[in-house]
Amino acid sequence: MKSPITGNEMKLIKERRSMDFRKETFEIVFHYYKCEDSGEQFTTTSIDEVNMNQVYNQYRDKFNIPFPDEIIRIREKYGLSAAKMSEILGFGVNSYRQYEAGEMPSVANAKLIQMVDEPKRFIDMMELCGTLDEKVKTRLIQKAQLLADDKKRNIFNLNFKEYLLGNHMADIYSGYRNPNFEKFTEMVVYFSERLSPFKTKMNKLLFYADFLMFKQSCFSISGVRYKAIDMGPVPNNFQSIFEYLANEDEIDILTTEFPNGYSGEQFKARKERNFNADLFTEIELETLEKVASVFKETNTNDIIKLSHLEEAWKKNEKEKKVISYEYAFELNQI
Template sequence: MKEICPICDKKSRAKLIKKKEAMNVRGERINVEYEVFKCYACGEEYIDTETEYEPFVYAYAIYRKKHNMLHPQEIKEIRRKYGLTQSELGGLLGWGGATLSRYENGALQDKAHDNQLKLLREPRNMLKMITENLDALREQRRNQLLTNIKKLAKDEYPIKRFLKEWGTEREISVYSGYKSFDLDKLINCILYFCKDGLLKTVINKYLFYADFQHFKEYQTSITGARYVHLTYGPVPMNYDIYLATLVNEREIDVNEVFYEGKDFVGEEYKAIEAPILTLFSDSELKILATVKEHFKGYSAKAISDFSHEEKGYQETTKGQPISYEYAETLRM
C-alpha cells in the first residue's frame, strides 16, 4: 500500500507488520499485540494515525478480564441505571467525580473501588448507600432518586430474581441484538408503552419494532430480548412470563375489552407504575417515542398485518427465532 511516511516524508510502499509488546500493569507482565507500518524507503516503523495505538487500553482490557474487573462501559452503565451524575455517584462513594470520570474514560480502577462498584449493581445496595449518606445529596434530589431505586429493588421478588438468574436469554449474539438480556429495560419498555392501555398483541409488536429499529440505527437492540415468529407476528421470547410477572406484582393492570359488533374480546394491559426512564440512553428513548408515535391510530389488526410484511417474519416459520440482521429491511 502506498502511503506518505511521516518519518522520511516520502510516498512509498509500507508494509503492515504485527508486533508484540510486554507491558507492566500493576507489577504484572501483560503481552499486547499491535500493528505498525514499516516504510520501505527509510526502514522506520510508524503507527497508523487514524487508529491511534494506545498500548495501555489493550493492556488494561486484558488485565481487567484476567482479574474479573468491570469494563469502563459497565461502570458507566451502573451509574446510568440509577440516573446518577458522575459527581453525585463520586460524592456518594467518597471518591469525587473526577475519579469516576477517569474510570469511565478508561483509567484502570483501584481493586477496592471495583468491588464497591460491583456491589452497586444490586439496587438494594445502592438504596442502602444513599440512605446512609444523607449529606451527599440534596433532599429533593435524594427523594427523586430513591423513588426509582426502590422500584428497581423490587427485583427481590422471587419471580424477577428467578428470571434474572435463570433466564435462558443471556447469550449475546445476533439473535439478542448483540446485547445481554436486560430484564429491567424490557419491563420498563412495557410500562412505557402501556401508559394508556394496550392490547397484548400490540405490546409485542411495539417491543419488536423498538428493539429492531434501535438495532437498525445503532447496531444494538435495547433490551437484548430474542424474538420468535408466532402466528400473530413477532414476539419476545417468554413474553407471557414477563407480562404475568408485571400483573402479579401490581405494576400493570389487565382488563378484558369487548369490541362491540366485532364479537371480539381482547386483553388490555395498562401500566399502574410509571416507567423508570433513567435506565435508557438518549438513543433508546428516541426510538421508544418514535415507535409509539408511528403506530398511533393503528388498530391491533392493522399493526399485526404490518408486522407480517416484515422480511424477518416472512422468511421464518412458526417457532423460529428472528435474527436482528433483518432489521436492515425494517419498514417502519
C-alpha cells in the same frame, strides 16, 4: 444524503463485506451512500459508527468481552469512580473510563472486569491493592459483603427474572445487550401510558422499538429476544412476563369481550405508576416516541399485517425461530 459531486440524492446501499479488527475478520452489513453518476461511495459519521459497531460487537461476542453498559454497571454497584476502579484492577488511571466510553479492553483486562462483578472476587482484588487508604478499603469491603448477602437473599427473585427474559449473554439475538428487566418493564409502561394497546399490538410495539434502536446504533434497548410466531414477532416468553408485570402492579391488563365472541387483553397504565425516563438515553427515548407516533392510529390487525411484511418475520416464521437483530437493517414499515 446529496452527492458532494453532483448534488443529487444518493441511495443508501447495504451489502455484506468483510472487515478486519485485531487480526480477526468479521462479516458485516456494510452501509454506504453511492453516487449513481460518478460511482463514488460516501459515508457519514453515524453510518461509520453503525459499520464499526457491528465489528466491535462481533469481536466482544467472540472473546466474551463486556459491553460498555455492563462495564458501567459493575463499577456503579460498588459506588466507585472510574479512576478508583482502574486503581483497584491495576489499570492505567483513565483505562476504566475509556472502556466505559467504548474503547475495547484487552482480553486479559476484560476478564478482570468480569471477575470483580462477583463481590467475593472484588474483595480479593481489594486485598491485593496496596495503594488504597485503609479506611476506604474497609468501607468498600463492607459494601461488597453487603452486596453478596443481598444476592443470597434475593436469589429467587433474580433467578425468576432470569427465567423470564433468559440469562444469556449479549449477542446478535439480544441486540448485543444483556437482558434488562427494568428497562423492558418501563417500555411496557410507556406504551401502556401512550397507547393502551391490546396484547398483540403491544408485542409489535416492543419489537419495533428494540429493532429500530438496533438499526440506528447496533444495540437494542432491552436485550430481549424475539420469536416469529403466526401473529408476528413477539418477545420470547411474553405471556409469563406480562402476567408477572400485572401481578407486580406495574401495569393493569383488562379483558375486553367483543360481539363476535372473541376477547382481548388491553394494557392500561396505573395512575400511581409513572414511566421512568431516567433509565433511558436520549436516542432510546426518541425511538420509543417514534414507534408510539407511527403506530398510534394502527389497530391490532393492521400492525400484524405490517409486521408480516418485515424480513425479520418472513425469514423466521416457518420454524418459529428466535430472530437475529441483523434483520433490523431491513425494517421497512417504520
